[in-house]
Amino acid sequence: MQVELPDGKRLELPDGSTGAAVAQAIGPGLAKAALGTRVNGKLSDLQTTVPDGATIAIVTKRDGDAIALQRHTLAHVMAQAVREYFVEQGFSANSVRMGIGPVIENGFYYDFDLPRTLTPDDLEAIEARMRAIVAADLPLRKYELPRDAALERFVRLEDPYKTELIEDLQAGEAITFYEQGGESGFTDLCRGPHVPSTGAVTPHFKLMSVAGAYWRGDETRPMLQRIYGVAFTTREELDKHLWQIEEAKKRDHRKLGAELDIFILDDDVGPGLPLWLPRGGVMIDQIEKLAKDMEDAGGYQRVRSPHLSKESLFLKSGHLPYYEESMFPAMELDNGIRYFIKPMNCPFHHKIFDARPRSYRDLPLRLAEYGTCYRYEDSGALMGLMRVRSMQMTDAHTYCTEERFEVEFLKVIDMYVEYFRLFGIDDYVMRLSKHATEGLGKKYVDNQALWLKTEDMVRQAMISAGVPFVEEEDEAAFYGPKIDVQIRSAIGREFSLATNQVDFAVPDRMGLHYVGADNERKVPLVLHRAPLSTHERLIGFLIEHFAGDFPVWLAPEQVRVVPIADRHFGYANRLVERLAAAGLRGTVDEGGDRMNAKIRAAELYKVPYIVIVGDNEEAGDRVSFRSRQEPERKDVAVEAFVAHLADAAARRLLKPEPLAA
Ligand SMILES: [Zn+2]
Ligand SMILES: [Zn+2]
Numbered sequence: 067m068q069v070e071l072p073d074g075k076r077l078e079l080p081d082g083s084t085g086a087a088v089a090q091a092i093g094p095g096l097a098k099a100a101l102g103t104r105v106n107g108k109l110s111d112l113q114t115t116v117p118d119g120a121t122i123a124i125v126t127k128r129d130g131d132a133i134a135l136q137r138h139t140l141a142h143v144m145a146q147a148v149r150e151y152f153v154e155q156g157f158s159a160n161s162v163r164m165g166i167g168p169v170i171e172n173g174f175y176y177d178f179d180l181p182r183t184l185t186p187d188d189l190e191a192i193e194a195r196m197r198a199i200v201a202a203d204l205p206l207r208k209y210e211l212p213r214d215a216a217l218e219r220f221v222r223l224e225d226p227y228k229t230e231l232i233e234d235l236q237a238g239e240a241i242t243f244y245e246q247g248g249e250s251g252f253t254d255l256c257r258g259p260h261v262p263s264t265g266a267v268t269p270h271f272k273l274m275s276v277a278g279a280y281w282r283g284d285e286t287r288p289m290l291q292r293i294y295g296v297a298f299t300t301r302e303e304l305d306k307h308l309w310q311i312e313e314a315k316k317r318d319h320r321k322l323g324a325e326l327d328i329f330i331l332d333d334d335v336g337p338g339l340p341l342w343l344p345r346g347g348v349m350i351d352q353i354e355k356l357a358k359d360m361e362d363a364g365g366y367q368r369v370r371s372p373h374l375s376k377e378s379l380f381l382k383s384g385h386l387p388y389y390e391e392s393m394f395p396a397m398e399l400d401n402g403i404r405y406f407i408k409p410m411n412c413p414f415h416h417k418i419f420d421a422r423p424r425s426y427r428d429l430p431l432r433l434a435e436y437g438t439c440y441r442y443e444d445s446g447a448l449m450g451l452m453r454v455r456s457m458q459m460t461d462a463h464t465y466c467t468e469e470r471f472e473v474e475f476l477k478v479i480d481m482y483v484e485y486f487r488l489f490g491i492d493d494y495v496m497r498l499s500k501h502a503t504e505g506l507g508k509k510y511v512d513n514q515a516l517w518l519k520t521e522d523m524v525r526q527a528m529i530s531a532g533v534p535f536v537e538e539e540d541e542a543a544f545y546g547p548k549i550d551v552q553i554r555s556a557i558g559r560e561f562s563l564a565t566n567q568v569d570f571a572v573p574d575r576m577g578l579h580y581v582g583a584d585n586e587r588k589v590p591l592v593l594h595r596a597p598l599s600t601h602e603r604l605i606g607f608l609i610e611h612f613a614g615d616f617p618v619w620l621a622p623e624q625v626r627v628v629p630i631a632d633r634h635f636g637y638a639n640r641l642v643e644r645l646a647a648a649g650l651r652g653t654v655d656e657g658g659d660r661m662n663a664k665i666r667a668a669e670l671y672k673v674p675y676i677v678i679v680g681d682n683e684e685a686g687d688r689v690s691f692r693s694r695q696e697p698e699r700k701d702v703a704v705e706a707f708v709a710h711l712a713d714a715a716a717r718r719l720l721k722p723e724p725l726a727a
Contacts, residue, residue: 067118079116086112086262089124099126101261102135109134111259113208113244127299134169136267137297139206139260140196141167141174142244143267144295146252147195148178151188157181165227165281165290167254172307173271173296177279179227184291189273192293196271203265204247208258216241216255227281228255270304271297313557319609320450326614326672328605328622329451338448338455340602345622348651349608350458350601352620354436356488356718357460357598360481366434366462371414373438377404382576383413384511388544392441411437412569412594415463416576419590424580426467429590430474434462451606452561459600464593465578471568471591472527478566479533482551482597485564489608490720493554496533498524499541510544511571520570521547543594545571555611563603567594614672615694618722619715625652626668630661630680637684641677644704648712652677665692675711695721 067081069088077091085103089096089112102111102125109131116122125131149162165177211219213235220228232241232255244260245253261267274294281287298304316322323329328346335341342350361368377396380386385393389409396404408414415433424431438458447453466474479496486494501510501517510517524547528535535549542548548567554560569592582588598604608616618624625645629638638654645652655664661678668676676692682701683689689707690700702725714722 067116069116069119070121072121072123081118082115084113084115085110085122085124088116088122092124096124096126100124101126101129101132101266102259104131109259111135111208112262113206113260114258132261133268133297133299135259135261137169137174138167138258139264139267140271140295140297141169141176142206142246142252142254142256142260143196143199143264144174144192144273144293145176145178145254146199146246147192148176148180148293149252151192151195152181160224163225163227164254165279166231170294172298173274173294175292175294177281177290177292179281179288179290184276184293189276189293193273196273197269199247200264200267200269202247203263204251205263206260207245208242208260209245210240210242213237213239213241216243220255231255268297268299270299270301271295272304272308307558310558313613314559314610317557317610317613318450319452319606322609322614323451323606325670326609326622328609331450336455337445338443338453340451340454340456342601346605348622349605349616349620353598353601353604354460357434357436360484361432361434361460361462364432364477364481365430366432369415369418369433369435371408371411371418371435371437373440374405374407375414377406379413379417380406383416383572384545384575385409385413388509388511392443394440394442407440408437409439409441411435411439411459411461412463412572412592413576416572416578416592419463419465420576420578424465424590426580426582426588429580430464430466430470432462432464434460437461451602454600454602457600457602459596460598461594461596464595465573465580465590466593467580467582467588468591471523471593472530474593475524475527475566475568476531478593478595478597479528479531479549481595482564482566485597486553488718488720489611490556491553491611493558495552496528496535497541497550497552498528498535498537499543499548499550500537500539501542501547502540505540509540510542511546513571516570517542517547520568524549524568543567543569545569548594553607555607556613557610559607559610561599561603561607563599563607564597565595566597568592569594615674616672617714617718617720618674618695618711619718621672621674622651623653623671623673624650624711624715625675625677626664626671626673627652627654627677627679628661628664628668629654629656630678634679634681634684638679641679641689641704644708645711648708650708650711650715669694677707696724699725 067079069077079087079091089100100112104123104125105116105120145164145167149159152162153159161181163179167176217232242257243253244256246264274296276291276293278289279292281290296307327343329340329342331340393409394407396406399405418433436458440456443453443455464474500521506512506514546568548565550562551564552560553563573592574589579587579589627638627641629635635656642652642654665676674694677689687704688701689704692698710725
């Protein structure tokens, strides 16, 4: 047989050679470092025979793929450790049964049916046993059994789970097993791929938790215990991951949002309907001001629309029936006329477009609104500010000609990138969300030719702008494809924040048109965009991203003035007035606490600047400050301090520029 290497070289090998034999033929050094293979682009392992004529690459520790092999083998190592652990405690080996053990993001899991419930102490003991199995460096042997023999084996072992898995496989299909540590070690029904031995896994792993999981996700089936583990190539990656998990708990927007008095959820108001407290109100004002500044510069015009409308509007727009599941039920008014609360602003903007005759000279027309919408989410899906039932969004619709599409579309993409820069978001992925053929006529407007054409317009626009993106099927809006932007916070949490959608269907449905340069009646394209998502999701995200340490422009309270003694109250209040005159938000702590307690209180509130004023400051018209964003300073002229903060706020800097000495 012959194989081809990545550099195009061909190797002649005996028939039925494995990946290991290929590595050995290339060189003994590589054979030693090899962890797996990539055969015709697909991840495989050294234990597997290579088909004649295949292109094969050897995977070593340095390959990004290696970690997937290692995580999978760690799942097997964990399963062996769990079985040994229970046998050692006097349980029979057959009483430890197993479901499935796949690789997941950052790690692996395995589902167990065990004689008793696991505790955190058990996890520690199991992890220690895993390290012993890794140290023993047991080879993983792969072999095949005919389906009947495999079935017979698990029936004999009285293992209902593996028996069921084999029964689901096609008759005649070869069934593969991986065995480590011989017959007495551990053998699993498994497709692989795996590293060649237990010693080849990364040492940077950790068992994280145990949780209940129904067999095959079916709540009528037995509940198994799922042990989760994480594993990374380097110690640094593992440490970073563990840090992110700890930080995520501390930064949880529900916890910090309450501590910082930003929002509440109230039982009488209802689930998913947040109330913004004054501090949250300030943040919202600042974000709306930002959006307005950006949209003014981008040639948008602002409009307003009501919170509800007659059914006929949503029938025309297609929200009924395509979007009905996400809408609140109808209200009947005026002798049986049905009204709906709006889930989106678009139909109203379309009516505004249609309110006047439009010619090509009026286009592009960009209509913007900070609209409040309501969407029905199942109560089980609601989560803090991230999944809510009432939401406000910086929404806008651009009506343009097909020729103008690319320019307008890319202007929107540029706007996203500018927002991300302002918020210090440097980890994001743009995704072209496309339709799926099966969904046509149900989830998606039934016109495949238009779908394909519009998806290609978006694809070409992204390519010509050099913006990297990925494509995904079955994620589009009902009226057209969209660009979804997945962003990651400073602690690695992923959110889908912004979308930029192309609508080729609704304008036509609603009879929107303009008169072209050729005097012909034409249907405009509509771009829907909401680059800052909703206030709810954005602020939830920002709380976690900044851990409550908001940049000066966004901080609800920018300066807390702490007078050393009561006699400094007058000076402190005059200082706050001077800040206010420069558009800055400050308060004076006139409470009866001691100075240190006041400083502590301001720190807990994460006020970016704490200004301390006493006799010296008052005499010299100066301030001394502590800041969460720059080194502490003493005796700064008030004028310089105010100008310093006003500059950071006006330019919406993430951190103020250093204050000259
Ligand atoms: Zn496996
Ligand atoms: Zn819209």
